[in-house]
Amino acid sequence: MASPRSVGFGAEGAADPESVGAYRLESVLGSGGMGVVHLATSPSGMRLAVKVVHAQHAADPEFRARFRQEVSAARRVSGAFTASVVDADPDADRPWMATVHIPGPTLAERVKDSGPLAAAEVRRLGAGLAEALRDIHRAGVVHRDLKPSNVLLAADGPKVIDFGISRPYDSDLRTETGKLIGTPPFMAPEQFQRPREVGPAADVFAMGAVLVHAATGSGPFDSDSPYVVAYQVVHNEPDLGGVPEDLVPVLRLCLAKDPGDRPTPDELMSALRSAAYGSEAQIPTQLFRNPVQVETADGSPSPRRARWIVAALALIGVVGGGVAAVQALPDGTGTVAAPEQRAPARFRPWNVQLAAKGDGNRTAFCSADAAGGALYCAAPGVAVARLDALSGKVLWSVAGGGGQPLSDDLAPVVADGRVLVRAPGGGTLRAYDAGNGKPVWSADVSAYSGVHPAGPTVLLPTTDGHVTALDSTTGKESWRKAALGGPRSQWAVTVDGKGAAFVVTPSADGRSTSVAAVDPATGSVRWQARADGRLRPVAADGKAVFLLATDAAGFTSAVVRLDTATHAVRRIALTAPLDQAQAGVDGDTVYLFGAGGALVAVDSVRGAEKWRLDTGVARASRPVASGGQVYLTGADGRLLAFGAAKGVLAGQTSPRMNNGRYTFTPALPAPLAVGGRVYAASPDGSVFGVDPGDVGSW
Structure with missing residues (x-):
């Protein structure tokens, strides 16, 4: 040190x-x-x-x-x-x-030391910055000083830093009269002319200038005099000489004098990400699919939207080799040619609005039965509902929940023909008949720290290590034990719910962790093992218990595999720690998603990372892997699919949460992959099903 x-x-x-x-x-x-x-x-x-x-x-x-x-x-x-x-x-x-601390140079240092970035690097940088601005603006903040020295080039993507002169939309602090705030070569015209009216579009202007600097080594309004720069920003057209040809139309729009003529971060993110990943990436057809979005109230094309659509088509056409044909309509507007019709399949994608529409978080959390024939979901205002997995039809529904936001631990669980639902607040556990939705039994679980269904048994631990077991069919007590875990214990059950349950208890000093295998039918401890470090469980199957080594600050540094037969421990260190990691397991591979946007695949048998990917997603759910794909649910309602073999983006649905400055979801539900189909829930209250065999059409 x-x-x-x-x-x-x-x-x-x-x-x-x-x-x-x-x-x-x-x-x-x-x-x-x-x-x-x-x-x-x-x-x-x-x-x-x-x-x-x-x-x-x-x-x-x-x-x-x-x-x-x-x-x-x-x-x-x-x-x-x-x-x-x-x-x-x-x-x-x-x-x-x-x-x-984010290791890596600033964009300014990189360009100074190594010259302009390659065209592909500029596109990836742009996609990352666009999503950064999208998230910054959704939080109600305008950065106001985006420039190359405030962009760190980290291994997992660009990071925006220094919010020293940023301003929340609802801030009472105002710019002093006559005082310019910002860095002239990267300031928007309104920052010189109307500093009190600066909004999110100023950050888009700055992003355009930053990308020009990244591509050419110079800004679009360079001069030794800040006064000359200010005049050029307000009155002159930007110098885009040296900018890759396909980026010129988009950057010209970013640098438009009128804030209303600039694209939004969502529009930039879609176009630039498609360009960054090449023609195989998801093409942002939502930018031009519906001609009504292009028209104003009097029926004429909106200049801003029309210019942005032309720019987006130009960018996609150059990078993707002409992915769509534009046809002229009789009224002079344009639309994309209809895709080739496909033969109808037995399963067709569906979407159901489960929670009532309204402001705030409406996220549904769902589970599936073992056969994959039905989903059981809870949402604000819906205690539980059964959905047909093939069509999305709601077969029965029970009102309740009080409109409160839910979390993963409140998702319904199917156990031996019963659907178990814990009410928000955790005070009552209710069991419903899975076939018809009729209530069967209920229990007061307010004294317990968790509810863990394990086959026909429901385990209810307390913080002092006592555990009560209920019969999931009748709700009657099966057994009660003491000294199974403690205040920091976490539980994991096997994937099929038929094997042992595992109670994982870190020591008080965090130097080691005890793992005990408990028989759910009797409460007896089958075996106990100990491993180094502070560990928390991810999943268990018939062969192993998978855990994450996490420090007191929430950073995960390793994946730990505990063999259930030999009790041998294998520790696989990550190449870089992940913040607030969530994980899922498929076979011997553990997939982790970190709050920094990284998705990592770890082979627990070979003992090494298979790949690491910057997803470009600010917040996402626990990853779920099945059928050669890894799925994530994004905070904006997107379902994303990545190839499990190499970690390449395979497809994604359109965002579902584009409205609202303060859209935030406390917890994101993991997708469900069952029965050859994939299901997801969005913060807008919808539940939807898609075909994993045709991710390009999402």
């Missing part, structure tokens, strides 16, 4: 502290007019970037207010394309903020 060093703060010369909060400062990563950014280490060993404000600014109440706003904005937008905030103290003598 490097020794901390003291560095003067400008003219004032105040020395750097050796630590802030609980974090030891090691070295300086960079400095600027506002403060110094240090490389630091947390008590658990996590690497952080800690920004410490200059002493002279700490005495300025207005600056403190802006720094407090920066911390708030950064916390609101933490995701796949931003550096997650770990801790902060804007009220300290020297205000500071700690974020996850």
Whole structure:
């Protein structure tokens, strides 16, 4: 570990502290007019970037207010394309903020050291930045200072940093009269002309300028004089010489003088991602599929939408080799030629609006029966409903739930002809007949920390290690045991629910973890093993228990496989830790998704990562693998499919949550892959089924 060093703060010369909060400062990563950014280490060993404000600014109440706003904005937008905030103290003598350290150069450093990026790199960068802006704007924040030095080129994709002058839509802080906020070569015209009216479109303008810089090494309005730059931004057309030909139409629209003429981040994300992954990627036909979206109230084509559609078609046509033919209509508008008709299949994709439409989270959580013939779903306002898996038809439904958001642990579970549903709040467990939806029994489970169906038995553990077992058919108590686990215990059952249940208990100091195999029928402990580190269970089958090694800060560093026959432990270290990892298992392969957007496949037998992919998805569900594909549900309602062999994007559905600035889903339901079909639920309250054999048509 490097020794901390003291560095003067400008003219004032105040020395750097050796630590802030609980974090030891090691070295300086960079400095600027506002403060110094240090490389630091947390008590658990996590690497952080800690920004410490200059002493002279700490005495300025207005600056403190802006720094407090920066911390708030950064916390609101933490995701796949931003550096997650770990801790902060804007009220300290020297205000500071700690974020996850992201190794990698800034875009400015990369271009300075190695020259412009290749065309494919620019497209991937653009796709990542577009999704970053989409998530930033959905959180109600405008960055206002997107520039090459504020874009980190990490191994898993670009990260947007430094929200020092960002502004939430609902902020009471206003730009001072006559004071320009931003960096002139990357500021939008309205930032010079109407700084109080700057909105999300200004970030799109900045993104266009950043991509020009990435592609050419120069900005679209370069000059040695900031006053000349300002004049060019407001009055002149951008210089796009050297920009790859297919990107020119899109970047020209990003750099439009009128904010209303610029594309949205969603539109950019669709077009640039398709370009980045080539002609095999999902083509963003939603940009031009419906000609009604192009028309204004009086029936004439909207100039903004028409220009954007032309640009999108140009980009897709160049990269994809002409993937769609445009036909002229009698009224002069255009649409895409109808796709070739296919013979009807037995299963056709379906969509059902289960939860009532309305503001806020309406997510449904579902399970499937073993045969794959029915889905059982709960949603706000719907205690449980049975859906026909082939058609999506609701066969029966029970009202309830009080409209509250649900989570994965509240999804209905099918056990021996009963559908078990835990009410929001966890106080009551109800069992319904799976065939007709009639109530069979109920039990008060408020004293228990979880509900774990294991075949014909329902296990109810308490935080002090006591476990009560109920018969899932009758609801009557089968047995009761003490000393099975403890306050930090987690449970896992075999995939088919017929094998052992496993209680996983980390030691108090986190140095080791006990795994005990429990017979669900009797509560007896069949065997017990111990492994190093703080472990949490992912899944279990007849051969192994799969666990993740996770530190106190929530970072997963390894996959652990415990053989249920020999009790041998195999630990497979990840090439880079994953934040808030979720995992699923298919055979001997464990698939992990991290909050940073990475999807990783780990071979638990060979003991190595098979592949690692930047999905470009800010938040997603637990991955589910089946039939050679890995599926994720995104926060915007997309269902994504990746090839399990190499981790290549195979297809994705359209977003379902494009409306609303503050759209946020506390928990995302994992897809279901059963019976040769795939089902997913969206935060808009819908449940849908798709054909995994035709992912390109999603």
